[in-house]
Amino acid sequence: MITIIIGLFIALIVIVVVVNGIQQHREKLEQEKRARAAKQKAIVDETEELILQVANLPPNPIINNILNKRSMNAVKAMSQILPESKPIRKRLQEMKARVEASADMLKSQDGIPEEKFVLPDNEQQIVAILQCIKKIRLMLKNEQTKGALDPQTYTQQDKRFDSMQLKIGVESLAKRGNKAYSNEMLGSARQYFEKALQTLSDHGTQSEYTQSKRAELEQLLEEITTALKSSNAADAAKKAKDEEDDLDMLFQPKKKW
Numbered sequence: 001m002i003t004i005i006i007g008l009f010i011a012l013i014v015i016v017v018v019v020n021g022i023q024q025h026r027e028k029l030e031q032e033k034r035a036r037a038a039k040q041k042a043i044v045d046e047t048e049e050l051i052l053q054v055a056n057l058p059p060n061p062i063i064n065n066i067l068n069k070r071s072m073n074a075v076k077a078m079s080q081i082l083p084e085s086k087p088i089r090k091r092l093q094e095m096k097a098r099v100e101a102s103a104d105m106l107k108s109q110d111g112i113p114e115e116k117f118v119l120p121d122n123e124q125q126i127v128a129i130l131q132c133i134k135k136i137r138l139m140l141k142n143e144q145t146k147g148a149l150d151p152q153t154y155t156q157q158d159k160r161f162d163s164m165q166l167k168i169g170v171e172s173l174a175k176r177g178n179k180a181y182s183n184e185m186l187g188s189a190r191q192y193f194e195k196a197l198q199t200l201s202d203h204g205t206q207s208e209y210t211q212s213k214r215a216e217l218e219q220l221l222e223e224i225t226t227a228l229k230s231s232n233a234a235d236a237a238k239k240a241k242d243e244e245d246d247l248d249m250l251f252q253p254k255k256k257w
Helices: 002-056 061-081 086-108 123-146 151-182 186-202 208-251
Strands: none
Touching: 002 061, 002 123, 061 086, 061 123, 061 151, 123 151, 151 186, 151 208, 186 208
C-alpha cells in the first residue's frame, strides 16, 4: 500500500511538472506570437503615418500604392500569426480593397508629371517635409531589400525623392539669401548663396535644374562681390576725405581772439 501511495504521489508530481511545462510552453508561444504581431502592427502604424504625411508632397500614385501594399502585407502577416482574430481579418479585407483602388488609380495615370513643389514659408513645415522624404527613402530601401519592391521602381523613386530633397534644401538657402540681399545684408546673403552653390556641387547627379540654379547663384554672388567692392571703395574714399579734413583742421592758421 505504501509503495502504491508513493508511486501515485510520484506520478502526480510528474503530471504536475508536465502540465506546468506544457503551460509554460504555451505561454511562451503566445508571447512570441504577440511580439511578432506587435512588430507588424508597428509597421502598419508607421506606414499609415507616412500616408498622411505624403499628402503634403506633390501627388505620387506609385508611392501611395507602395505604402498601401506595405500596410496590407503587414496586416496579412498579423492575420497569419493570429488567424482567430476577426478584427484583423476585417482590416485585411479593407487593406486589400484600398490596394486595389490605389492600383486602379495608378493605371489611370499616364506617367507621373514633374512635381511643381511650392516651398512653404514656415521653417517647421520645411523641416517636417524633409524628414518625411528621408523616411520615405528609407522605407523604399527596406522594401527593396525585402524583395517587396523591384530594383527599377526603387531606383526611379529614390532618384525622384533625392532630387526633391536637393531642391528643397537649395531653394530654402536661396530664399534666405534673397531676403538678406534685399535687406542689404550682403555678407549674410553671400554665405547663404555660397552654401547653396556648394550643396549643388556636392550632389552626385547633375541635371537641368542644378545647372540653371548654379548659373543663377553665381550671378547673384557676382553682383554681391561688385556691390561689396563699391561699398569698400566708398568707405575708403570717405575715410581718406575725413583724414584730409582732420589735417586741414590741424594745419589751418589759428584765429586770434
